[in-house]
Every structure is written in C-alpha cells, then in structure tokens.
Amino acid sequence: MSVRLGFIGTGDLGADHVRRCANIISGATVSALYNRTQSRAEDVARQFAPEARVTATPEELIESPQVDAVVISSASQTHEDLVLKAIQAGKYVFCEKPLATTAEGCVRILHAESAAGKRLVQVGFVRVYDEGYLNLKSLIDTKAIGSVLMAHAAHRNPTSGPHYTREMLMSETLIHDVNTFHWLLGESFTAAQVLYPRSTSKADATLQDPQLVILETESGVLIDVEVFVNCQFGYDVQCALIGESGEVRLPEPARATVRRNGQNHTAITMGCKERFEAAYDRELQAFVDGVAAGKLTGPDSWAGYVASATTDACIRAQKSGKREDIRLIPQPDVYR
Numbered sequence: 001m002s003v004r005l006g007f008i009g010t011g012d013l014g015a016d017h018v019r020r021c022a023n024i025i026s027g028a029t030v031s032a033l034y035n036r037t038q039s040r041a042e043d044v045a046r047q048f049a050p051e052a053r054v055t056a057t058p059e060e061l062i063e064s065p066q067v068d069a070v071v072i073s074s075a076s077q078t079h080e081d082l083v084l085k086a087i088q089a090g091k092y093v094f095c096e097k098p099l100a101t102t103a104e105g106c107v108r109i110l111h112a113e114s115a116a117g118k119r120l121v122q123v124g125f126v127r128v129y130d131e132g133y134l135n136l137k138s139l140i141d142t143k144a145i146g147s148v149l150m151a152h153a154a155h156r157n158p159t160s161g162p163h164y165t166r167e168m169l170m171s172e173t174l175i176h177d178v179n180t181f182h183w184l185l186g187e188s189f190t191a192a193q194v195l196y197p198r199s200t201s202k203a204d205a206t207l208q209d210p211q212l213v214i215l216e217t218e219s220g221v222l223i224d225v226e227v228f229v230n231c232q233f234g235y236d237v238q239c240a241l242i243g244e245s246g247e248v249r250l251p252e253p254a255r256a257t258v259r260r261n262g263q264n265h266t267a268i269t270m271g272c273k274e275r276f277e278a279a280y281d282r283e284l285q286a287f288v289d290g291v292a293a294g295k296l297t298g299p300d301s302w303a304g305y306v307a308s309a310t311t312d313a314c315i316r317a318q319k320s321g322k323r324e325d326i327r328l329i330p331q332p333d334v335y336r
C-alpha cells in the first residue's frame with residue numbers, strides 16, 4: 001500500500017521534494033500540501049500532484065487521516081513546532097535540517113520522541129545518501145587508512161541570499177559538515193573554534209565570509225572546515241580524512257571532461273539540488289520505505305541534536321573568538 005505524504009513548506013527545496021515523491025520515489029503518494037503562502041502550494045500541486053489537497057493550516061495537514069507521514073521543508077525556524085505537532089499526532093516525519101534552530105529545541109524533540117516510545121523522525125542530512133560519502137564511510141569503517149587523525153573539508157556556495165546572516169554560516173551551512181563527520185567517525189565533538197581569514201569583497205562585510213571552523217572530536221581528531229558562501233564559482237564540497245596509513249578523499253561528482261577551444265575542463269555543479277540530486281532521491285526513498293516497514297533508518301533526532309549543539313558552540317565561538325566547549329546531554333535509550 002502506498003504511503004500518503006503531506007508536505008509542509010513548498011518553496012525551493014520543498015517543491016523539488018514534492019516532484020521527486022510524485023514522479024520518482026516508489027510506494028508514495030502526494031496526498032496534501034501546506035505552505036504559508038497558499039498560492040505557492042496550489043502552484044506546486046497543479047504542477048506535480050493535481051490530486052493532492054491544499055490545506056488551510058499545517059495542523060489540518062498533520063492531523064488529516066489521509067496523511068500517513070509528514071515532510072517538512074518550510075523555513076528553519078518553523079521546524080521544531082511542526083515536528084513536535086507531528087510526534088503528538090503519532091505521525092512519522094521527515095524534517096529538513098536543521099531539526100530545530102537551537103540545541104534546546106532539539107532536546108524538546110528528543111523528549112517528545114522518547115515519550116512516544118519509538119523513532120518517528122528522520123532528519124534531512126542528505127550527504128549520508130551520497131555515493132561518494134558512502135564510499136568514504138565504508139573505507140573508514142573497514143580501517144583502510146587505520147585510525148583517522150585529522151580531516152580537511154570545504155563547503156562552498158556560489159552566493160548567499162540577502163537574508164543570510166553570519167550565524168547561518170554555522171546553523172544552515174556548516175551543519176551538513178558537522179553531521180557528516182559525526183556519521184563518518186561515529187563520534188561527537190568536544191570543542192569548536194572559528195577563525196576569520198580576510199573577507200571577500202563580494203559579500204556584505206558584516207557576514208565575514210569565508211570562515212574557518214576547527215572542530216575537536218572525543219577521540220582527538222582535529223577537523224578544519226572552510227565555509228565560504230560567496231565563492232562565486234560553484235556549489236563545491238570537499239572532504240579528505242588522513243589516517244595512520246593513508247588518506248581518503250571525496251570524489252568529484254561524475255562529469256565528463258570537455259576538450260574544446262584550447263581548454264580541458266569539467267563542469268562544477270552550481271547548487272545543492274544538482275550536486276545531491278541522486279542522494280535526495282535515496283534519502284526520501286529510505287524515508288518512505290522506513291514508514292512502510294514501521295522502522296526508520298535514516299539520520300535520527302539524536303544526530304539532529306548533536307549537529308545543533310555543535311553549531312551552537314560554533315556561533316558562541318564566532319562571538320567570543322575563543323575555543324568553546326561542547327557538552328551533550330546523555331543519549332536517550334530510544335536512539336541506542
């Protein structure tokens with residue numbers, strides 16, 4: 001039987017998720033849509049799911065008997081409240097990152113899910129479904145380079161929007177890298193520091209773009225991540241881990257090299273929807289399969305909490321200029 005999905009937030013990424021669930025994912029039906037601006041939800045329904053109902057409120061969608069599971073891709077500050085309402089209604093919920101805008105918000109979700117007695121939430125940390133990152137993960141798990149000692153990463157966007165703030169470099173952008181290293185290394189972080197190189201002239205000076213983040217893990221792995229959201233040239237993610245007996249490096253996305261006009265070049269993706277297209281497909285297929293089986297397998301609320309607790313520390317470090325400690329609450333049993 002098909003899993004009936006209700007979508008809250010049908011903006012840029014939300015509409016793309018509706019499209020993939022209508023056209024690509026198997027075992028799913030787009031049953032209902034809600035967006036703060038109703039005309040946007042109506043346009044998306046018309047384009048990808050004409051049979052779907054556009055609801056007047058998010059509560060009407062969450063509580064609808066025609067919705068088995070909820071997909072949240074609305075603005076980040078709305079996530080916590082919507083996830084809590086879905087848990088309250090006993091519905092499975094896929095929530096785009098961040099799970100909540102603060103670690104405290106994530107803790108409220110951990111408590112609600114624990115009270116429900118089972119996992120109901122999957123967080124949209126898409127990289128764990130990317131073929132290149134999966135390749136890194138299996139090499140690290142099989143000790144192909146021995147124990148990991150340090151890592152270097154970069155997360156670059158061509159440009160940031162007008163409402164993008166300094167804090168969002170951490171809470172919206174770096175958060176992917178934080179989750180990636182949590183998952184790759186199987187350990188959490190103990191401290192964070194932020195350094196400021198010379199700023200680009202191509203962004204508002206208050207943003208102080210790029211920034212360099214140093215993370216320390218429980219076992220002492222040191223990780224540096226360059227976050228640069230106005231790099232101009234592309235949506236580019238880089239990742240290399242150095243171990244006792246070698247290095248593993250994220251492959252570039254498969255693209256043909258073109259020899260033409262005296263040049264030999266390979267195109268760089270310009271946005272996350274293009275860079276991680278196949279991974280988004282796998283991520284939502286895993287969610288739908290998890291709902292159908294009554295057992296979710298993707299990134300859980302604990303991963304959402306660890307990521308937000310770490311990016312909260314990075315925001316403190318942005319302000320203090322110091323190395324900030326990261327302390328986590330004990331992991332609730334439901335996530336073990």
Ligand SMILES: NC(=O)C1=CN([C@@H]2O[C@H](COP(=O)(O)OP(=O)(O)OC[C@H]3O[C@@H](n4cnc5c(N)ncnc54)[C@H](O)[C@@H]3O)[C@@H](O)[C@H]2O)C=CC1
Binds near residue numbers: 034075
């Ligand atoms: N996993 C990933 O790689 C990515 C995740 N994201 C996340 O997805 C979310 C959406 O991002 P975008 O689509 O880029 O933003 P967007 O601004 O294009 O879309 C957000 C949509 O949410 C709607 N909205 C705002 N408040 C709402 C509310 N209270 N209830 C329902 N709808 C509401 C807006 O009207 C808009 O249509 C963000 O949380 C962002 O962090 C975004 C891009 C990539």
Ligand SMILES: O=C1[C@@H](O)[C@H](O)[C@@H](O)[C@H](O)[C@H]1O
Binds near residue numbers: 157172173176
């Ligand atoms: O999640 C994403 C956006 O919300 C964020 O704003 C971008 O910086 C990230 O690269 C993208 O993957």
